[in-house]
Amino acid sequence: MPQFKDDRFDPSKAACPKLWCHITQKGIQGGAVLGTFAVAPALGLYQHFVKKEQVDPLKIAEGIALTTLGSLGLTFLVGSVKLLQMDREGMEDRVYRLHYNTSQHRNDHLSQVGGALGLAAAAYFLRNSSDAKPLHYVGGASAGAAAGILLHMLTRPQEAKSVNKMLHELVN
Secondary structure, three states, X not given: OOOOOOOOOOOOOOHHHHHHHHHHHHHHHHHHHHHHHHHHHHHHHHXXXXXXXXXXXXXXXXXXXXXXXXXXXHHHHHHHHHHHHOOHHHHHHHHHHHHOOHHHHHHHHHHHHHHHHXXXXXXXXXXXXXXXXXXXXXXXXXXXXXXXXXXXXXXXOHHHOOOOHHHHHHHO
């Protein structure tokens, strides 16, 4: 086991499940951001300008949900390949760095709170709808998660404004 600076946290305990939890959160968060800030506006513009229809919020919610679920599936695939390439020491190092990354914890927390609020908002607005489907609730939760991530990005401390290491490793 590699030597770490802090003996209070042992990354060797459940390193693989902890990384999978992180990978799952990143898949959901990535899909939520892509769905909310790219797919939803594109669907709205398509409905309004191309189909000459009124924008249907249920279709927008479905688009956000499908993007989030698709991203999650893709993330499982990429995450599996990445984890197969990691040795035990690399896995423990990654878990150790994640454990002490306060910006990551803040991002995850705001995303989770936003997701819960988005789900609650979807439940409230769809309470009398006979057309409500599970995807609509997933879309609401995803939009809320994306809003939480946006809040994190807009309000994070200056010292946390650095290039994402995992993204940097993936690209390079």
